[in-house]
Amino acid sequence: MAYDLVYNSFSAAERKTIEEGAFKPEVDFFTKDLKSWFDLIHNHGVWACAGVGIAGIATNNKHYVDMALYGTEKNGKGGFIAQMDGLFSPDGYYTEGPYYVRYAILPYYLFANALDHAKPELKIFEHRNSILQKALLAGLQQTNTNGTFFPINDALKEKDYTSNELVTAIDIAWKVYGADKGLLTISKKQDKVLLSKGGASIAAAIATAKNIPTLYPYKTIEFTDGNKGDEGGVSLLRNGTGNKLSTLIYKYTSHGLSHGHFDKLNINLFDKGNEILTDYGSARFIGVEQKYGGRYLPENKEYASQTIAHNTIVVDESSQFNGDEKVAEKFHAEKLFSSITSDAVQVVAAKEDNAYKNVHLQRTLYMLQLPDGRKIIADIFNAVSATEHQYDLPFQYNGNLISTNFKYAAHTKAQETLGTKNGYQFLWKEAEAMVKNNLAQFTFLNNRTYYSVSSLLQDSAQLFFTRTGANDPNFNLRREPAYIIRKKGTSQSFINVVEIHGSFDPIMEYSSDAYTAVQSIKLLHNDDDITIAAIIIAGKELLIAQCNKDFKAQSKHTFKNITWTGPYTVLYNETRLQ
Amino acid sequence: MAYDLVYNSFSAAERKTIEEGAFKPEVDFFTKDLKSWFDLIHNHGVWACAGVGIAGIATNNKHYVDMALYGTEKNGKGGFIAQMDGLFSPDGYYTEGPYYVRYAILPYYLFANALDHAKPELKIFEHRNSILQKALLAGLQQTNTNGTFFPINDALKEKDYTSNELVTAIDIAWKVYGADKGLLTISKKQDKVLLSKGGASIAAAIATAKNIPTLYPYKTIEFTDGNKGDEGGVSLLRNGTGNKLSTLIYKYTSHGLSHGHFDKLNINLFDKGNEILTDYGSARFIGVEQKYGGRYLPENKEYASQTIAHNTIVVDESSQFNGDEKVAEKFHAEKLFSSITSDAVQVVAAKEDNAYKNVHLQRTLYMLQLPDGRKIIADIFNAVSATEHQYDLPFQYNGNLISTNFKYAAHTKAQETLGTKNGYQFLWKEAEAMVKNNLAQFTFLNNRTYYSVSSLLQDSAQLFFTRTGANDPNFNLRREPAYIIRKKGTSQSFINVVEIHGSFDPIMEYSSDAYTAVQSIKLLHNDDDITIAAIIIAGKELLIAQCNKDFKAQSKHTFKNITWTGPYTVLYNETRLQ
Incomplete structure (x- = not known):
């Protein structure tokens, strides 16, 4: 808005013409x-409030500024302040997710910056304990090492923190919130600054700084969702340094408005800069006219936002909340407990009771660094119901299938779809298996690392290898594989162990640790109160004991010869991991 | 071979024990x-000769050295000299292709280096006009801007010039052939050197050099194949600078021994560092035990080496030479003419008469840079036969289908294979169309650039969109798409125009020139002697007139109002492009 720059050169009549016209x-x-x-x-x-508000500031129009700040009725139910209060959690998580905070942060920072000049008494940048700073930093934590935003909800996977919106926000934040070494890393990659005090200052800092780190200072962090911070949240469990960083994203937020996906209790895994357990993101070729005018494609709602496109349980081939956004908006998942202070054991438990009628979903994730260096994710996912259901737990994986320890029937001569609705119609069934009372193991290779999913299959389960692309006459979807575990019954437990292991070097032609070290998984006990699982890894026992209801830190628990205090314990080779 | 280093510390008896034992x-x-x-x-x-020869040098065993140099019979029919004479063309092309020269160059350079010390009178590095230098430089020209070798014949796509074999060859070449700025670029990326004079010397050069270019000095270049240079060859047509380099690879070589593919008159396109019109390379997970012991997978012969896996005509759903390596080894394609001195028009014509009985295949490729900056590849591919055949011309493309100008039927609910043998059994038929007397256009997006294939379809043609993955129960193949043009009849002409156009920026959210500028293609004349095609591009006429038999530079030709001298002329907007 450059009107303020030329304001003084206009006559009052000219100003009136422009302002009224x-x-x-x-x-x-x-x-x-x-x-x-x-x-x-x-x-x-x-965006609308920022536009009206900035126009009001540039034209000294208090009415405009007040509407922008407090809504058309000036009662604070709408407007910029309500938007600052309503769309972020107290720790800065933006309810639509990181891809959309990237978008919204531009009008937030632009209008706030204009307000900071015009109405410094508002102390807008300090509002809500500096919520705009928290929003920026929370957005940046929700990026991959290559700068792309985690593909939570509708999100284009290519979008990264070099986008113009982040240039603006970071340069303003540098000025108003002071120097922040992490922002230097990003500003340097952006390779451009605003022509402003903040921009000049950060450019000068980059010019003189020595050893600006190449990676943003990523850390394990949790965010609440909801403006009071009481509508679930998201945990980013991180392990490893530099380019070897692993990040497990566990999402138990509210729906996230119109761009939300039906993905409560979803997980994604990034490792060494690659997306390993994937989220489809959004189905869209942004700005490509031939592809539905560049807008969100029909497949965005029909596939990408459906539950089966994620890594969480699908009950009876229907999406959470029956795929009804209005219903989904009323509920949120709930974190039960977490412990993220130790690199050896990071654990988060959350539950979801409203996504499916009369089905209680509870998932506890352990990101473990074993003393021998192995990286293991243990995933205890209980579906509790009094009635019979079909439960599908997909692992959308990115890589080449290397091996399975089970026999399957591949659909080699003709292919059909896995289902007919709720996203299932987009999945070709490439192969399937029926496995009984066994440990099913599946290894894939992504780039230079092996990943194995080991699944305890009590009684019987069906396994599917699928690929997107069915019912896609316009070739709107990428062709991506998934491994799906299907169980039927009343309550069912999914105990999975994901191991990040080994290395493959196609240039030096070697492969090491190409086999998973997981040898067995046993569920020693599982009821409403307690779950105990024993996992044999390279001959040593990893024992996980967790409470499913009592999460008090001081509660003492005993089961057979295992005793612990608090919601969980993890023993490795009979020694507590901590 | 470190025996020479400890030789002097052994007694004669000890030496005998080692050498005999x-x-x-x-x-x-x-x-x-x-x-x-x-x-x-x-x-x-x-490899065998180098091993025996180096052992001979280290142990002063003339018998070993002579066998290594001249074969077990010492008659020169086998051995290292015959290998230097037999496996390279006079300009350094290695008959197995660039991936395997990368492999073989290690024993070539190691043994030559040992010989250079032990028998300097051989002047081994000067042998055949310094064939080992030519071999190295020819191999390096056959790489993508990211250093990976072009995937001609059996080739792992990840393999690049940082592999140990190339470290050795480059450091030795630096010493024996002298400084070469291009090698500095590569040695710097290799980030390691041999502990040798050459290694120390190149390391010193890197340490003191200013502005080492980030890219190898790629250029348009042609190589002959065959030890006399008379067995066809390969043309690399390049256009553009830096990371915007485009490379069209046109292969009309001999078969290439046991790692050769049935791909005479094949093309591949690289652009901006990405493989756009692709070659599958080899089906292999090297060193991955679970994948067939890490060896070449069965699908390597069954799919990757078959003609349908390439971008050249398949006659009657059978591979060239009926997929028989022994027969294929007896023949080679033949270059008819080329002109590669102008950036505006680079043209190569070649023919193949033996791959299919009684079918003459002749393909002329024009890589054009129009005055307005457009990059266009015109592809005139004539199949000449007195009898009826089915001709399939695939474009293996890497990208997302953006649009077609023709209607097709997509196999959305069930999928079947395109065929049952010769590689066709691995292709799912995703969609198909029947087009009559029309210009068929197909646009795809790779990374940030659009690519369009415009095809003249006289009479009628079938079009297929396929994807690999059928009959692949072990998930050994990558899932890759192809666009296949099928024509039936006696002689058939395939006139295709590939345009590299526009740009897509998902971060800045813009898309430009997303539509091909090609508006029509007309075949004004086509017979055994002359082909004339008129292509309308953004309202201007690109006219190509070529001779199909008379390639003499001084021959004058007239067709209606078009006159030219030599094998071809290209007119753009009525002005000769040159």
Whole structure:
């Protein structure tokens, strides 16, 4: 908005012509014709308020500024302040997810910056304990080592923190919140700055700084969701340094407005800069006219946002909340406990009771670094129901299938779809197996690392290898594989161990630790109160004992010869991992 | 071979124990038990000769050295000299292709280096006009900007010039052939050197050099095949600078021994560092025990080496030479003419008469840089036969289908294979179309660039979109798409125009020139002597007139109002492109 720069060179009559002829119709359109949209607590509303507010500041129009700050009714139910209060959790998580905070952060920072000049008494950048700083830093923590935002909800996977919105936000943040070494790393990769005090200052800092780290200072971190921080959240469990960083994303948020996916209790895994257990992100070729005008493709709702496109349980081939956004918006998952202070054991438990009627879903994830260096994710996912259901747990994986320890029937001459609705119609069934009372193991290779999923299959289970691309006449979907575990019954437990192991070097032609070290998984006990699993890894026992209801830190528990205090214990070779 | 380093510290008796006890059995095994293999003119023979020869030098055993140099019979029919004479063309092309010269160059350089010390009178590095230098430089020209070798014949796509074999060859070449700025670029990326004079020297050069280019000095270049240079060859047509380099590979070589593919008149396209029109390379997970012991997978012969896995005509769903290596080894394609001195027009014509009985295949490729900057490849591929055949011309493409200008039927609910043998059994038929008398256009997006294939379809043609993965129960093949043009009849012409156009930026969210500029293709004339095609591109006419038999530079030709001298002319907007 450059009107302020030329303001003084206009006569009062000229100003009136411009302000009444150009700005007023636009502001009226936003605040009258689109009144309810303007007052929405949604990223579109942020853009609208920023526009009207900045126009108000540039034209000394208090009415505009007040509507922008407090909504068309100026009662604070809409407007910028309500948007700052409503769309972020207290720790800065943006309810639509990281891809959309990347988008919304531009009007947030631009209008806040204008307000900071025009109405410094508002102390807008300090509002809500500096929520805009928290929002920026939370967004940056939710990126891969290559700078792309984690593909939570509708998200284009290519989008990274070099986008213009982040250039603006970071340069302003540098000025208002002070120097921050992590921002230097990003600004350097952005390779451009704003022509502003913040931009000049960060450019000068880059020019003189020595040894700017190549990676943002990523850490294990958890965010709550909901403006009070009481609507679930997301945990980013990290392990490893530099380019060897592994990140397990565990999502138990609220729905995330219109761009939310039906993916409660979903996990994703990034390792060494690659997405390993994947989220499809959004189905969209942004700005490509031939592809539905560059908008979200129909497959975005029909596939990408459905539960089966994720890594969480699908009950009875239907999506969570029956795929109804309005219903989904009313609920959120709930974190039960977490412990993230030790590299050896990071653990998060969460539950979801509303996604499927009369089915209680509870998933506890352990990201473990064993004393011998092995990286193991133990995943205890209980579906509890009094009635019979079909439960599908997909692992969307990125890589080449290397081996399985079970026999399967491959559909080699003709292929059909896995199902007919709720996203299943997009999956070709490449192979399937029926496994009884066994440990099913599946190893794949991504780039230079092996990954194995070891699954305890009590009684019987069906296994599927699928690939997207069915019912896709316009070739709108990428062809991506998944490994799906299907169980039927009332309550069912999915005990899976994901191991990151070995290395493959196609240039030096060697392969090491290409086999998973997991030898067996046993569920020693599982009821509403306690789950105990024993996993044999390279001859040593990893024993996990967890509470499913009592998460108090001081509670003491005993089961047979195992005793522990608090919600869980992890023993490796009979010694507590901590 | 470190025996020479400790030689002086042994007594004569100790030497005898080692030489008779360790070396002799090995040399005997190679030269007696595996006598015919040792004398083969093949990369395995090079390794064997280098081993025996170096052992001979280290132990002052003339017999070993002579066998290594001239074969077990010492008659020069086998041995290292015959291998230097037989496996390279006079300009350094290695008959197995660039992936295998990468492999064989290690024993070539190691043994030559030892010979250079032990028998300097041989002047081994000068042999055949410094064939080992030519071999190295030819291999390096056959790489992508990221250093990976072009996937001609059996080739792992990840293999690049940082492999140990190339470290050795480059450091030795630096010493014996002198400084070469291009080698500095590569040695710097290798980030290691030999502990030798050459290694120390190149390390010193890197330490003191300023502005070592990040890319090898790639250029348009042609190589002959065959030890006399009369067995066809390969043309690398390049255009553009730096990371915007485009490379069209046109292969009309001999078969290439046991690692050769049935791919006469095949093309591949690399652009901006990405493989756009692809070659599957080899089906192999090297060194991965679970995958067939890490060896070449059965699918390597069954799919990857078959003609349908390439970008050249398949006649009657059978591979060239009926997929019989022994027959294929007897023949080679033949270059008819080329002109590669102008960036505006690079043209190569070649023919193949033996791959299919009574079918003459002749393909002329034009890589054009139009005055307005457009990059266009015009591809005139004539199949001439007196009898009826089915001709399939695949474009193995790497990218997402963006649009077609024709309607097709997609196999959305069930999928079947395109065929049952010769590689066709591995292709799922995703969609198909029947097009009559039309220009068929197909656009795909790779990374940030659009690519369009515009095809003149006279009379009628079938079009297929396929994907690998059928009949692949072990998940040994990558899932890759192809666009296949099928024509039936006696002689048929395939006139295709590939345009590299536009850009897509998912971070800045813009897309430009997303539509091909090609508006029409007309075949004005086509017979045994002359082909004339008119292509309308953004309203201007690109006219190509070529001779199909008379390639003499001084011959004058007239067709209607078009006159030209030599084998071809290209007119753009009525002006000759040159």
